[in-house]
Amino acid sequence: MQHMAQLSLGQEQSQGAAVEVRGLGHIYAGRDGAVPALTDIDLNVPAGRFVVIVGPSGCGKTSLLMMLAGLRTQTSGTILVDGRSIATPDPSRVGVVFQEASLYPWLTAVENVEFPLVLKNAPRDERRARAEAMLNLVGLSGFGGRYPHELSGGMKQRVSIARGLVQDPPVLLMDEPFAALDEQTRMTMGHELLRIWSQTSKTVVFITHSLTEAVYLADEVIVMSARPGRILDRVPIDLPRPRTYQMMATDVFGALRERIWHQIRDVP
Amino acid sequence: MTRPSPRAVRRLIGLGLLVLWEAVPRLGLLPELFVPPLTKTLAVLWLDRSIYGAALLVTLYEVAAAMLIACGVGILVGAVVGGVATLRNLLLPVFSSLYAVPIVILYPIFTAWFGIGSESKIAFAGVYGFFPVMLSTAAGIRTIDEQYLLAARSMGATLPQLIARVIIPASIPTVLAGLRLGGALTIIGVVVSEMLTSASGIGYLVTMNRTILDSPRVFAAIIVVLALSVVFDIIVRAVERRTLVWQTAGRRTASPEAVMPARLATV
Numbered sequence: 001m002q003h004m005a006q007l008s009l010g011q012e013q014s015q016g017a018a019v020e021v022r023g024l025g026h027i028y029a030g031r032d033g034a035v036p037a038l039t040d041i042d043l044n045v046p047a048g049r050f051v052v053i054v055g056p057s058g059c060g061k062t063s064l065l066m067m068l069a070g071l072r073t074q075t076s077g078t079i080l081v082d083g084r085s086i087a088t089p090d091p092s093r094v095g096v097v098f099q100e101a102s103l104y105p106w107l108t109a110v111e112n113v114e115f116p117l118v119l120k121n122a123p124r125d126e127r128r129a130r131a132e133a134m135l136n137l138v139g140l141s142g143f144g145g146r147y148p149h150e151l152s153g154g155m156k157q158r159v160s161i162a163r164g165l166v167q168d169p170p171v172l173l174m175d176e177p178f179a180a181l182d183e184q185t186r187m188t189m190g191h192e193l194l195r196i197w198s199q200t201s202k203t204v205v206f207i208t209h210s211l212t213e214a215v216y217l218a219d220e221v222i223v224m225s226a227r228p229g230r231i232l233d234r235v236p237i238d239l240p241r242p243r244t245y246q247m248m249a250t251d252v253f254g255a256l257r258e259r260i261w262h263q264i265r266d267v268p
Numbered sequence: 269m270t271r272p273s274p275r276a277v278r279r280l281i282g283l284g285l286l287v288l289w290e291a292v293p294r295l296g297l298l299p300e301l302f303v304p305p306l307t308k309t310l311a312v313l314w315l316d317r318s319i320y321g322a323a324l325l326v327t328l329y330e331v332a333a334a335m336l337i338a339c340g341v342g343i344l345v346g347a348v349v350g351g352v353a354t355l356r357n358l359l360l361p362v363f364s365s366l367y368a369v370p371i372v373i374l375y376p377i378f379t380a381w382f383g384i385g386s387e388s389k390i391a392f393a394g395v396y397g398f399f400p401v402m403l404s405t406a407a408g409i410r411t412i413d414e415q416y417l418l419a420a421r422s423m424g425a426t427l428p429q430l431i432a433r434v435i436i437p438a439s440i441p442t443v444l445a446g447l448r449l450g451g452a453l454t455i456i457g458v459v460v461s462e463m464l465t466s467a468s469g470i471g472y473l474v475t476m477n478r479t480i481l482d483s484p485r486v487f488a489a490i491i492v493v494l495a496l497s498v499v500f501d502i503i504v505r506a507v508e509r510r511t512l513v514w515q516t517a518g519r520r521t522a523s524p525e526a527v528m529p530a531r532l533a534t535v
Binding site: 100115120 | 413415416418419420421422423424425426429433434437438440
């Protein structure tokens with residue numbers, strides 16, 4: 001019911017928005033002059049919402065995510081995260097999970113998770129306890145002493161999620177986090193992510209190429225087009241939660257998937 | 269019958285070579301002037317231990333000082349050249365080409381500048397060992413995975429933190445490989461320059477005894493240099509093992525099933 005209530009919030013609603021993007025545009029200097037990468041992006045993600053962005057390669061969805069993380073600066077428009085603009089990375093407001101395991105191979109799993117706290121000079125006991133708690137949350141208790149090369153692909157991404165959540169930011173950004181995993185692990189990880197999300201009530205902005213993954217995970221799917229990147233459609237996914245694998249076989253699921261697929265396909 | 273391990277075979281070959289070293293001159297297959305028997309060489313080494321010891325100290329001092337220069341300056345210059353794109357594009361091709369120049373032809377110039385004492389050996393060997401250290405440091409820094417840096421920035425790392433906690437640990441493996449090569453070249457540089465123009469050190473003992481055709485003493489000096497190189501290699505390996513736990517740690521494969529919460533199996 002909570003999700004239905006959130007769905008009814010209009011685009012104009014800004015109170016309680018975890019992520020708010022207004023009139024965002026980005027132009028980068030390409031070889032043949034200025035190239036518009038993103039135009040007229042308006043996005044309003046209420047707190048606790050799970051939003052998935054899909055679109056063809058080159059639609060600027062990763063650029064958009066980088067801007068939401070404060071890792072890149074937009075040419076025009078405003079971004080508010082947790083009510084304030086984000087010009088530089090702020091891990092206490094935004095956690096980021098990248099596609100490839102961006103874990104540091106010279107650190108153990110628990111040391112990777114506590115890395116953001118080390119950067120803040122948190123006391124050793126405190127950060128270790130926090131990191132262990134996060135590993136526990138992602139289902140990796142007892143694996144803290146392992147080095148990344150001793151972990152499977154899925155386990156590495158669990159560690160990445162734990163690292164993204166370690167400072168308890170209200171917003172979690174995920175850039176194709178499961179793209180490098182095999183199909184089976186990917187489905188498992190999607191399910192696990194929903195469990196973690198429901199336990200932590202974070203706002204998630206998730207990028208993927210997989211439409212099945214998008215519909216399975218999202219409260220709302222944002223469909224983007226390429227050159228210039230703009231928002232084509234916002235598809236509310238009102239499948240009940242918790243989501244189950246059986247839902248993928250339903251007509252509703254198929255119809256939603258089809259609606260998104262048509263829009264991406266129709267783009268030249 | 270079990271196949272002997274490579275290690276056992278290696279030891280057997282080593283032992284065989286030592287036996288040959290003793291047997292070939294003793295049996296008169298080669299004149300003792302070419303290859304003096306092993307025992308005779310060792311006997312001379314023991315007899316002249318104070319001479320060889322003093323020479324070794326000189327060589328060790330020169331090697332240590334040259335390594336300090338090669339590694340210190342090499343890492344510093346390599347880090348700057350590898351880290352700054354404009355410098356990299358400007359200098360790296362030059363350094364790479366210089367590396368191919370047989371620097372030993374410059375040694376006479378070094379003696380002209382620094383004399384024939386230890387200073388010229390240190391300067392020459394320092395330059396000789398500098399290039400691989402500098403080049404591999406630059407390569408180590410240049411080839412750091414962009415993702416590591418991006419992730420660190422997303423976690424709020426400042427530039428000093430980025431350097432200390434990401435760039436340095438990430439480039440350690442490549443830098444160590446360069447130190448290993450640079451260190452070996454430093455030893456070569458010192459010994460060769462001692463052989464060319466000098467009045468002390470192990471290299472000097474080789475040349476000096478060669479001119480008076482005292483083969484056992486030449487070989488005794490060679491044994492000392494060999495021992496020096498082997499000890500250096502053992503030290504570097506030990507350092508590598510210690511620093512790179514994360515690379516050498518047994519590649520145990522983790523089973524995903526072990527972590528997957530049991531309730532997922534029911535979904």
